[in-house]
Amino acid sequence: MLPALAKATAALGPRVAGRVRTMASHQLRVPPPQRLLGPLSVPSRLLLGPGPSNLAPRVLAAGGLQMIGHMHKEMYQIMDEIKQGIQYVFQTRNPLTLAISGHCVLEAALCNLLEPGDSFLVGVNGIWGQRAVEIGERVGAHVHPMVKEPGSHYTLQEVEEGLAKHKPVLLFLTHGESSSGVLQPLDGYGELCHRYRCLLLVDAVASLGGVPIFMDQQGIDVLYSGSQKVLNAPPGTALISFSEEAKKKIYSRKTKPVSFYLDIKWLANFWGCDDQPRMYHHTTPVIGLYALREGLALIAEKGLETSWRQHREAMTHLHERLQGLGLQLFVKDPALRLPTVTTVAVPAGYDWRDIVSYLIDHFNIEVTGGLGPSLGKVLRIGLLGCNATRENVDRVSDALREALQHCPRSKL
Amino acid sequence: MLPALAKATAALGPRVAGRVRTMASHQLRVPPPQRLLGPLSVPSRLLLGPGPSNLAPRVLAAGGLQMIGHMHKEMYQIMDEIKQGIQYVFQTRNPLTLAISGHCVLEAALCNLLEPGDSFLVGVNGIWGQRAVEIGERVGAHVHPMVKEPGSHYTLQEVEEGLAKHKPVLLFLTHGESSSGVLQPLDGYGELCHRYRCLLLVDAVASLGGVPIFMDQQGIDVLYSGSQKVLNAPPGTALISFSEEAKKKIYSRKTKPVSFYLDIKWLANFWGCDDQPRMYHHTTPVIGLYALREGLALIAEKGLETSWRQHREAMTHLHERLQGLGLQLFVKDPALRLPTVTTVAVPAGYDWRDIVSYLIDHFNIEVTGGLGPSLGKVLRIGLLGCNATRENVDRVSDALREALQHCPRSKL
Numbered sequence: 171m172l173p174a175l176a177k178a179t180a181a182l183g184p185r186v187a188g189r190v191r192t193m194a195s196h197q198l199r200v201p202p203p204q205r206l207l208g209p210l211s212v213p214s215r216l217l218l219g220p221g222p223s224n225l226a227p228r229v230l231a232a233g234g235l236q237m238i239g240h241m242h243k244e245m246y247q248i249m250d251e252i253k254q255g256i257q258y259v260f261q262t263r264n265p266l267t268l269a270i271s272g273h274c275v276l277e278a279a280l281c282n283l284l285e286p287g288d289s290f291l292v293g294v295n296g297i298w299g300q301r302a303v304e305i306g307e308r309v310g311a312h313v314h315p316m317v318k319e320p321g322s323h324y325t326l327q328e329v330e331e332g333l334a335k336h337k338p339v340l341l342f343l344t345h346g347e348s349s350s351g352v353l354q355p356l357d358g359y360g361e362l363c364h365r366y367r368c369l370l371l372v373d374a375v376a377s378l379g380g381v382p383i384f385m386d387q388q389g390i391d392v393l394y395s396g397s398q399k400v401l402n403a404p405p406g407t408a409l410i411s412f413s414e415e416a417k418k419k420i421y422s423r424k425t426k427p428v429s430f431y432l433d434i435k436w437l438a439n440f441w442g443c444d445d446q447p448r449m450y451h452h453t454t455p456v457i458g459l460y461a462l463r464e465g466l467a468l469i470a471e472k473g474l475e476t477s478w479r480q481h482r483e484a485m486t487h488l489h490e491r492l493q494g495l496g497l498q499l500f501v502k503d504p505a506l507r508l509p510t511v512t513t514v515a516v517p518a519g520y521d522w523r524d525i526v527s528y529l530i531d532h533f534n535i536e537v538t539g540g541l542g543p544s545l546g547k548v549l550r551i552g553l554l555g556c557n558a559t560r561e562n563v564d565r566v567s568d569a570l571r572e573a574l575q576h577c578p579r580s581k582l
Numbered sequence: 583m584l585p586a587l588a589k590a591t592a593a594l595g596p597r598v599a600g601r602v603r604t605m606a607s608h609q610l611r612v613p614p615p616q617r618l619l620g621p622l623s624v625p626s627r628l629l630l631g632p633g634p635s636n637l638a639p640r641v642l643a644a645g646g647l648q649m650i651g652h653m654h655k656e657m658y659q660i661m662d663e664i665k666q667g668i669q670y671v672f673q674t675r676n677p678l679t680l681a682i683s684g685h686c687v688l689e690a691a692l693c694n695l696l697e698p699g700d701s702f703l704v705g706v707n708g709i710w711g712q713r714a715v716e717i718g719e720r721v722g723a724h725v726h727p728m729v730k731e732p733g734s735h736y737t738l739q740e741v742e743e744g745l746a747k748h749k750p751v752l753l754f755l756t757h758g759e760s761s762s763g764v765l766q767p768l769d770g771y772g773e774l775c776h777r778y779r780c781l782l783l784v785d786a787v788a789s790l791g792g793v794p795i796f797m798d799q800q801g802i803d804v805l806y807s808g809s810q811k812v813l814n815a816p817p818g819t820a821l822i823s824f825s826e827e828a829k830k831k832i833y834s835r836k837t838k839p840v841s842f843y844l845d846i847k848w849l850a851n852f853w854g855c856d857d858q859p860r861m862y863h864h865t866t867p868v869i870g871l872y873a874l875r876e877g878l879a880l881i882a883e884k885g886l887e888t889s890w891r892q893h894r895e896a897m898t899h900l901h902e903r904l905q906g907l908g909l910q911l912f913v914k915d916p917a918l919r920l921p922t923v924t925t926v927a928v929p930a931g932y933d934w935r936d937i938v939s940y941l942i943d944h945f946n947i948e949v950t951g952g953l954g955p956s957l958g959k960v961l962r963i964g965l966l967g968c969n970a971t972r973e974n975v976d977r978v979s980d981a982l983r984e985a986l987q988h989c990p991r992s993k994l
């Protein structure tokens with residue numbers, strides 16, 4: 171018997187000893203891993219990909235705070251502050267507004283809004299629409315993808331054709347299509363959907379805080395975003411809000427959502443969005459919520475308009491610098507370019523992987539390649555939240571110039 | 583038009599200006615919330631409930647580190663270290679071992695292992711079994727609950743009767759039933775299940791690291807646990823591992839799991855558990871994974887046996903102190919008492935809420951009431967990881983003595 175167990179056993183009397191002895195018939199066969207015994211080491215890096223971005227100092231400080239209980243009244247206060255912060259950045263007065271732990275927020279939206287057999291219309295002009303299709307199918311909806319090239323967007327007319335043809339209960343659009351760098355216009359889409367008795371679901375993960383969006387005024391029924399982009403908080407939490415109509419659809423479902431974890435009725439209760447006393451559902455990511463609160467506090471302090479302006483100015487400067495290097499922007503129409511994530515056509519003769527590696531290896535700067543349908547076509551440069559500065563634009567542009575000089579180039 | 587937008591617009595030429603002007607026809611109607619503008623304040627608290635527990639100093643430090651990309655090679659190294667750490671604390675050599683973001687780990691297990699129509703046998707002797715029933719039903723399985731009083735456990739004979747009768751593909755048992763304080767024995771259960779061609783799924787959220795468990799030697803097919811108990815890391819991540827047989831069941835499914843977010847094939851790929859290059863699935867909670875790594879590193883450094891002994895010693899001391907106060911332990915059989923979470927019968931004449939409030943208000947110490955079927959019956963005292971010390975036992979016992987003197991007591 172292992173000495174530790176023998177000692178513990180001796181103190182416990184015959185009945186218990188018998189049971190502990192049974193356990194001691196097992197042995198520790200998997201030793202503690204050597205690599206885990208060394209210290210945690212994290213390189214210092216400027217994250218100028220499409221997110222996650224660097225943490226703001228105030229967010230970093232929150233990450234180092236001690237735990238409190240997830241059901242303590244101080245935690246409920248923090249949650250209430252987060253709710254108000256989300257209402258501010260979303261520009262909504264929806265009571266059903268909360269944060270979700272984990273990056274399942276699209277899945278949370280779909281599995282609560284859709285019932286098996288529901289018609290679901292999806293704008294697929296990049297990877298996020300593909301995801302919505304995949305999840306919609308798993309949930310058992312009738313999914314109608316409107317497939318377009320990466321780099322394109324949806325006009326009101328295209329959407330209206332889809333609505334008329336498929337009579338969907340829900341339309342999915344991506345506001346900031348971060349895989350292609352497209353900014354989807356949103357004015358008029360909510361109104362149009364409502365004329366067809368369809369709800370409008372918008373993914374603003376990559377755009378929120380960097381580009382104007384007005385949930386209530388634009389008639390968006392469900393809006394979600396993430397923590398790790400413009401809010402400069404760590405990944406692990408996500409923001410979501412539901413209009414009265416969306417709430418009605420959820421609360422009058424005939425079937426339970428297949429996910430208990432993502433069941434909005436439970437989450438709404440825990441976030442104090444109904445009149446019932448809060449009931450334990452799952453242990454929320456307390457420290458992640460501290461950090462999210464601070465990310466929201468930063469943008470509340472600065473003001474949305476200042477934040478939008480800073481992103482637009484940084485983008486304008488970046489575009490100038492990139493064009494100065496002879497690079498081509500992937501999105502042709504300036505009005506459709508996403509300020510937070512810029513896509514650059516991979517320059518002829520280069521392998522995008524070489525450029526990405528060169529920047530990490532020589533400058534500790536992250537930019538990334540494409541994703542999903544834009545893979546191999548673009549480089550993506552993110553200027554998110556506190557990273558959206560003139561200085562960072564100059565750093566990444568100078569680094570890119572050097573990469574273009576040193577990376578191998580095939581003859582054309 | 584808002585001045586910030588007007589300025590941004592002016593720089594952009596006519597086409598863009600037109601579009602921006604459209605957006606400026608909306609106004610900021612929801613102001614920044616006042617309460618969010620103040621600093622984040624977090625009270626200092628000793629968490630002696632059933633979890634989350636306090637963060638260890640090393641874990642706290644990890645929470646204050648800066649981001650790196652979720653797909654950087656340094657992050658993959660940290661993930662590999664986490665995998666090895668899980669293999670150590672689980673005592674398994676399963677390659678399909680990984681961490682999940684969010685507290686959906688039970689749901690992840692069930693939605694991957696069960697297909698609609700599968701027979702699923704569940705030990706329901708507390709809230710966690712109730713949850714397994716609820717989720718199993720949503721997933722479309724035929725669920726067979728074996729309901730017993732909170733405080734009880736399952737004998738090999740009882741399990742065998744259930745297996746013979748219902749021919750399940752999966753049995754769910756809770757190792758550390760934290761709502762009732764019961765430690766479910768596990769020796770022989772895996773073998774028994776396998777004789778009936780059933781997989782064994784064990785919830786070790788509240789017990790892992792505090793009580794011996796040997797995944798491989800005990801024939802456990804799926805084992806999961808959480809970050810916020812004995813590992814002293816923040817809530818938001820969870821550990822899970824699958825035996826070869828469990829993996830086979832998952833990889834030979836006829837239907838896709840309804841959740842894309844929790845699809846183990848995708849997660850296995852991202853965690854390097856298959857031979858394919860890692861593909862983006864979702865943005866993992868990078869900082870949460872730093873913290874999880876440190877929680878695992880601490881227990882690897884200390885050694886499982888030392889950790890088990892410390893929990894048993896702290897428990898023994900707690901039981902002595904509680905009995906010295908005239909309190910009754912809820913679980914009668916000493917062999918079935920969970921070292922990490924002790925349940926005390928609510929003393930006659932008291933309202934458990936008064937005692938819990940007294941400890942928070944006068945000592946900043948958290949203990950909790952019951953949960954689910956044990957609500958109103960017990961007080962729960964957790965001694966988890968670095969909180970499992972003699973000193974903490976004395977603090978909470980002294981505080982309890984004072985609470986018993988000062989809380990109102992009805993005449994009996």
Ligand SMILES: Cc1ncc(COP(=O)(O)O)c(C=O)c1O
Nearest residue numbers: 452453685710758760785787788
């Ligand atoms: C045995 C057991 N299982 C599952 C859970 C659920 O963990 P979470 O609240 O993190 O989802 C807990 C939490 O207390 C637990 O004690």
Ligand SMILES: Cc1ncc(COP(=O)(O)O)c(C=O)c1O
Nearest residue numbers: 273298346348373375376864865
């Ligand atoms: C527009 C958009 N939607 C959704 C996501 C998914 O976020 P996550 O990776 O956190 O799940 C991203 C991440 O880059 C995104 O840019």
